Amino acid sequence: MIENFDLTMVNWARAQFALTAMYHWLFVPLTLGLSWLVAFYHTIYVKTGSEEWKRLTKFWMKLFGVNFAIGVATGIIMEFEFGTNWSNYSWMVGDIFGAPLAIEGIIAFFLEATFFAVMFFGWNRVSKKFHLFSTWMVAVGSNMSAVWILVANAWMQYPVGQAFNPDTARFEMQNFFEVAFSPYAVSKFTHTTSSSMLVAALFILSISSWFLLRGRHVIMAKRSIVVASVFGLVASIFVVFNGDESAYQIAEVQPMKLAAFEGLWDGENSAGLVALGIVNRDKRVDNEEEPFEFEFRIPGLLSLMANRSFGSFVPGIKDLVYGNEEYNIVGAAQKMERGKVAISNLDAYKQALKSGDQATADIHLATFNEHKEFLGYGFLEKPEDTVPPVALSFNAFHIMVALGSLFPLVFFAYLYFSLKGTLENKKLLLGGGTVLYILGLVASQAGWVVAEVGRQPWAIQGLLPVTVARTNLTTGTVQTTFYMFLILFTLLLLAEISIMAKQVSIGPEED
Amino acid sequence: MEQIIVKQPSLPIRIYRFYLDGFRQMTLGKTLWKIIFIKLLIIFGVLKLFFFPDFLATNFTTDKDRADYVIDQITQSVQVTNTLEKGDQL
Numbered sequence: 353m354i355e356n357f358d359l360t361m362v363n364w365a366r367a368q369f370a371l372t373a374m375y376h377w378l379f380v381p382l383t384l385g386l387s388w389l390v391a392f393y394h395t396i397y398v399k400t401g402s403e404e405w406k407r408l409t410k411f412w413m414k415l416f417g418v419n420f421a422i423g424v425a426t427g428i429i430m431e432f433e434f435g436t437n438w439s440n441y442s443w444m445v446g447d448i449f450g451a452p453l454a455i456e457g458i459i460a461f462f463l464e465a466t467f468f469a470v471m472f473f474g475w476n477r478v479s480k481k482f483h484l485f486s487t488w489m490v491a492v493g494s495n496m497s498a499v500w501i502l503v504a505n506a507w508m509q510y511p512v513g514q515a516f517n518p519d520t521a522r523f524e525m526q527n528f529f530e531v532a533f534s535p536y537a538v539s540k541f542t543h544t545t546s547s548s549m550l551v552a553a554l555f556i557l558s559i560s561s562w563f564l565l566r567g568r569h570v571i572m573a574k575r576s577i578v579v580a581s582v583f584g585l586v587a588s589i590f591v592v593f594n595g596d597e598s599a600y601q602i603a604e605v606q607p608m609k610l611a612a613f614e615g616l617w618d619g620e621n622s623a624g625l626v627a628l629g630i631v632n633r634d635k636r637v638d639n640e641e642e643p644f645e646f647e648f649r650i651p652g653l654l655s656l657m658a659n660r661s662f663g664s665f666v667p668g669i670k671d672l673v674y675g676n677e678e679y680n681i682v683g684a685a686q687k688m689e690r691g692k693v694a695i696s697n698l699d700a701y702k703q704a705l706k707s708g709d710q711a712t713a714d715i716h717l718a719t720f721n722e723h724k725e726f727l728g729y730g731f732l733e734k735p736e737d738t739v740p741p742v743a744l745s746f747n748a749f750h751i752m753v754a755l756g757s758l759f760p761l762v763f764f765a766y767l768y769f770s771l772k773g774t775l776e777n778k779k780l781l782l783g784g785g786t787v788l789y790i791l792g793l794v795a796s797q798a799g800w801v802v803a804e805v806g807r808q809p810w811a812i813q814g815l816l817p818v819t820v821a822r823t824n825l826t827t828g829t830v831q832t833t834f835y836m837f838l839i840l841f842t843l844l845l846l847a848e849i850s851i852m853a854k855q856v857s858i859g860p861e862e863d
Numbered sequence: 864m865e866q867i868i869v870k871q872p873s874l875p876i877r878i879y880r881f882y883l884d885g886f887r888q889m890t891l892g893k894t895l896w897k898i899i900f901i902k903l904l905i906i907f908g909v910l911k912l913f914f915f916p917d918f919l920a921t922n923f924t925t926d927k928d929r930a931d932y933v934i935d936q937i938t939q940s941v942q943v944t945n946t947l948e949k950g951d952q953l
Binding site for chain 1: 881882884885888891892894895896898899902903905906910911914915916917918919920926929930931933934936937938
């Protein structure tokens with residue numbers, strides 16, 4: 353059935369969405385994280401009354417403003433894409449996301465418009481306390497504006513609290529709290545915002561390291577580093593534990609994603625975590641190729657991560673595709689059969705309603721409801737279609753984990769040498785530190801690749817594959833806008849780099 | 864002795880002046896606002912208007928029509944199979 357769809361259009365639409373989302377995500381983590389750091393710096397200034405802390409706060413606030421101004425509204429483009437390229441999906445989830453996203457946008461706009469102005473214009477013009485309050489509200493507002501979009505993303509990976517209405521063709525919300533506070537949504541929000549704090553702390557370390565290497569604004573750089581190191585250390589440790597919790601949830605609700613990002617083709621007891629490895633790109637679920645060119649595994653660690661038990665069984669890709677009776681794992685083929693029954697009965701239900709045969713419609717509706725849990729599988733052509741791109745998922749996951757493990761050590765080193773008073777002499781650390789922000793962005797982007805590529809082929813896990821979520825458009829239409837976005841976003845990125853570099857070069861202004 | 868009473872402007876006027884003075888004193892901010900306006904113009908005035916119509920809103924007038932279209936889209940694979948089966952019987 354999947355062969356009826358234009359895969360080329362789907363892939364271009366996916367590429368376009370990935371392009372816009374990844375460019376958008378170059379700006380967002382810095383906005384989310386830097387807003388908190390600016391609030392901390394501002395608080396220290398208000399507490400101490402020190403002019404040096406004021407200069408420092410104004411400097412980072414200015415860079416926050418540059419990033420915010422360039423990045424603002426880049427996310428709106430994704431909403432355009434939903435309506436144009438992904439109209440089936442948009443229609444089907446509109447009841448769940450439409451109103452909350454709109455309300456969130458309006459609240460965020462007014463919150464930010466009010467307090468942003470006070471934060472930037474308020475120096476010596478409003479009371480110190482109200483000014484500080486505004487800075488904190490900008491941080492709260494910026495981070496709150498990320499809530500519902502992350503809840504929406506979490507719902508797509510773990511669609512709870514909904515029921516499909518065959519009359520409206522919509523997934524309708526049955527329980528708001530189940531959607532908003534699902535463990536997956538809470539974990540997604542905390543992991544994303546805490547990792548953004550980490551990225552912002554790395555941004556400050558990078559620029560401050562550069563200042564120290566040049567011998568410029570030394571006091572400001574040192575003070576910035578101390579606060580950013582503490583902030584970053586706490587955030588990075590939280591990210592590690594929170595990431596582990598995310599993996600535990602993924603093992604439960606998206607076992608195929610876990611198997612893909614560990615390159616685990618055959619399920620194992622005491623499954624090892626690959627610490628280092630190169631994936632064999634020719635490996636497929638239906639061939640006997642070796643999965644890795646080479647790999648080094650830590651025994652039992654994947655089982656511990658997935659099930660909180662060293663000796664437990666972790667299903668591999670083959671178990672999930674073909675089933676495994678011993679461990680009670682239902683294969684994709686069986687789910688596809690039930691999915692096809694669901695689709696057939698949905699169609700028959702609509703036909704019966706059209707012809708006014710309510711009794712027959714009720715019978716088909718009852719059968720549809722029995723099998724609707726597997727609706728999405730009915731659109732797949734073969735069980736092997738349930739396998740996401742393994743090499744990309746594996747590489748992205750391991751890049752994210754490697755960098756995520758490095759960052760706490762880096763923050764600790766910066767803090768240790770700062771407190772010891774020898775940071776200025778550590779030229780190697782400072783030299784490496786200038787690229788930390790780029791590494792933070794790489795880790796952050798890799799995290800989204802893991803989340804989004806690892807869940808393919810699903811737009812909504814188990815219910816709607818991307819091939820059915822799309823609009824029936826020609827490939828050329830999507831290609832044209834893909835290149836337009838590429839140009840627009842590249843120009844914005846160049847503007848960001850250019851303005852940011854100039855402001856860093858100027859440094860903090862004297863009052 | 865004559866007492867001079869300075870009347871404070873009303874709250875809306877103070878807020879208006881706060882924003883006005885803030886915008887007047889901007890330096891880097893002016894460049895950033897230019898970028899924001901150009902960007903919004905491109906996004907809403909060009910991309911949204913000419914390249915990103917809302918497919919269902921543009922092509923259908925009622926929610927029922929939209930729902931029927933989407934159901935038709937997601938069940939089309941079954942319809943193709945049914946048509947082929949009927950063709951076989953003929």
